[in-house]
Amino acid sequence: MDITAVKTEPYQDQKFGTSGLRRRVSVFMQKNYLQNVVQSIFDSMEGFEGKTLIVGGDGRYFNDKAIQIVLKIAAANGFGRIIVGKNGWLSTPALSHLITLNEAFGGIILTASHNPGGKDGDFGIKFDTSNGAPAPVSLTNKFTQRAKIIDRFWWLDAPDVELGNTGKKQLGNTTIEVIDPVLDYANMMQKIFNFKAIKKLFNSGFTFTFDAMNAITGPYAKYIFEELLGLPQGSVVHAVPLPDFGHLHPDPNPVYAKHLVDRMNADDAPDFAAASDGDGDRYMILSKKLFITPSDSLAILTEHLPNLAYYKNKFYGVARSMPTSNAVDKVTKRKKIPLYVTPTGWKYFGNLLQSKKITLCGEESFGAGSNHVLEKDGIWATLAWLNILAQTNKKPAELLTDLWQKDGRIYYIRHDYENVNAENARHLMDSLGAQVPTLPGQQFGCLTVKSAEIFSYEDPITKERESNQGIVINLSKEARVVARLSGTGTMGATLRLYFSRKEKSYTDNPDEVLAPVILAASTILQISKYLEIDVPTAII
Numbered sequence: 001m002d003i004t005a006v007k008t009e010p011y012q013d014q015k016f017g018t019s020g021l022r023r024r025v026s027v028f029m030q031k032n033y034l035q036n037v038v039q040s041i042f043d044s045m046e047g048f049e050g051k052t053l054i055v056g057g058d059g060r061y062f063n064d065k066a067i068q069i070v071l072k073i074a075a076a077n078g079f080g081r082i083i084v085g086k087n088g089w090l091s092t093p094a095l096s097h098l099i100t101l102n103e104a105f106g107g108i109i110l111t112a113s114h115n116p117g118g119k120d121g122d123f124g125i126k127f128d129t130s131n132g133a134p135a136p137v138s139l140t141n142k143f144t145q146r147a148k149i150i151d152r153f154w155w156l157d158a159p160d161v162e163l164g165n166t167g168k169k170q171l172g173n174t175t176i177e178v179i180d181p182v183l184d185y186a187n188m189m190q191k192i193f194n195f196k197a198i199k200k201l202f203n204s205g206f207t208f209t210f211d212a213m214n215a216i217t218g219p220y221a222k223y224i225f226e227e228l229l230g231l232p233q234g235s236v237v238h239a240v241p242l243p244d245f246g247h248l249h250p251d252p253n254p255v256y257a258k259h260l261v262d263r264m265n266a267d268d269a270p271d272f273a274a275a276s277d278g279d280g281d282r283y284m285i286l287s288k289k290l291f292i293t294p295s296d297s298l299a300i301l302t303e304h305l306p307n308l309a310y311y312k313n314k315f316y317g318v319a320r321s322m323p324t325s326n327a328v329d330k331v332t333k334r335k336k337i338p339l340y341v342t343p344t345g346w347k348y349f350g351n352l353l354q355s356k357k358i359t360l361c362g363e364e365s366f367g368a369g370s371n372h373v374l375e376k377d378g379i380w381a382t383l384a385w386l387n388i389l390a391q392t393n394k395k396p397a398e399l400l401t402d403l404w405q406k407d408g409r410i411y412y413i414r415h416d417y418e419n420v421n422a423e424n425a426r427h428l429m430d431s432l433g434a435q436v437p438t439l440p441g442q443q444f445g446c447l448t449v450k451s452a453e454i455f456s457y458e459d460p461i462t463k464e465r466e467s468n469q470g471i472v473i474n475l476s477k478e479a480r481v482v483a484r485l486s487g488t489g490t491m492g493a494t495l496r497l498y499f500s501r502k503e504k505s506y507t508d509n510p511d512e513v514l515a516p517v518i519l520a521a522s523t524i525l526q527i528s529k530y531l532e533i534d535v536p537t538a539i540i
């Protein structure tokens with residue numbers, strides 16, 4: 001089998017964003033597009049010859065072909081062993097776990113995560129380093145730089161590797177191990193959580209459904225919830241990963257998983273439900289007629305996770321991304337637990353988790369995780385909830401009202417303006433940034449601006465600085481507006497506006513509580529002037 005250097009031309013749009021590189025499938029299928037990205041990743045690093053690489057994907061359209069390209073380029077670059085999930089499948093948290101379990105050099109996951117799939121959808125690629133964490137910005141910057149000038153990639157000319165059966169195969173000098181994508185991950189979950197207690201909860205008549213959204217968690221959830229924990233067959237729905245996710249948008253939130261919200265609003269709804277995203281790192285928690293925001297969920301996990309055996313005496317601190325509500329801040333303050341606030345994106349949590357500054361972290365965008373792997377983890381978050389419900393013997397609604405009674409309720413909503421003109425969005429953000437020094441003291445309806453800042457962050461471990469990570473406006477009545485541009489979209493720009501306000505009373509109408517905050521923001525930001533639209537495309 002021949003290894004050759006294949007000549008190529010660089011693409012100028014191969015820029016890594018919040019979480020890897022994401023583009024339309026049609027863009028990824030251009031000649032040598034994926035080859036260029038993969039080779040740029042390897043060209044930016046050293047010392048992987050003979051080492052182990054973990055490879056998998058979320059099963060979306062083009063996954064099958066892309067996996068073969070990754071395997072052949074990785075083998076041509078000299079990796080000694082490649083571990084790949086059967087069918088080319090792995091969830092993001094399972095990939096992260098396999099990296100550390102096998103002391104691998106790193107891992108490549110093929111996913112555009114919560115973005116839609118199918119032929120007309122999105123595709124993507126992420127690299128995780130040897131600690132199982134998303135590549136830090138310093139490294140992804142190198143990938144981006146290299147991709148701009150790449151002129152060749154290494155290629156092993158060989159037949160495709162059969163990925164439908166587990167076992168060892170050979171690709172040139174590289175050993176390929178096709179493994180069951182679920183088993184190692186399920187073993188880890190059994191070490192973390194009290195499966196006996198969760199089983200007992202299920203046997204007591206507590207009903208639960210898990211919606212895998214036709215994406216990667218289907219096989220994981222079936223095995224864990226139905227086989228190991230004994231839930232009736234069919235409790236896991238949309239359980240087969242499909243290339244187009246069966247036309248679902250695999251983003252577990254009340255907008256894109258409306259069918260699950262409707263199910264939970266019905267009179268015969270189960271006691272509890274969860275859903276996850278394309279690559280299995282996000283989660284949504286619902287109970288009967290109740291949606292629990294990810295920000296409140298993080299606060300509840302902070303309250304109760306330290307009481308689970310696995311985390312007892314090992315609970316160092318918590319981190320949230322900046323736009324996440326400060327519900328968790330109230331819990332950490334009350335419990336005297338250190339709290340860190342990071343820019344959006346999981347890559348900022350890795351160093352904090354690894355250096356034992358934190359044990360738990362989460363984002364408003366339906367992500368939570370702990371130091372068990374350095375990626376966010378949807379099934380882990382669901383099991384954490386189930387274990388807490390079993391241990392406290394409380395209903396989800398009780399855990400939530402307990403929290404609100406202690407700390408007040410932070411009403412919270414996000415408005416997304418998707419696929420808007422990128423230049424207009426940039427102008428809006430620039431103009432907002434220019435207003436920052438003069439905003440404090442200004443009054444907007446019943447609210448006065450207390451402070452405003454352009455959020456920047458210094459990593460406490462590496463001291464690397466990140467500036468321009470969104471704009472925060474703190475208002476009176478503990479109200480807050482955050483504005484930032486998304487780094488995961490593939491069309492135009494997406495403006496995300498995050499609104500929150502604290503009230504002692506927790507039974508108010510969220511729309512009424514937040515209306516003055518939304519109004520203040522629209523006056524300050526002049527959204528309709530810049531974006532030529534005045535209604536968000538998604539309210540989450």
Ligand code: VG1
Binds near residue numbers: 115281282367496
């Ligand atoms: C979004 C979320 C962010 C999350 C990222 C990756 O980024 O806001 O919190 O970490 O997606 O999630 P952005 O830049 O579009 O706002 V996943 O599940 O798509 O890897």
Ligand code: CO
Binds near residue numbers: 277279281
């Ligand atoms: Co994801």
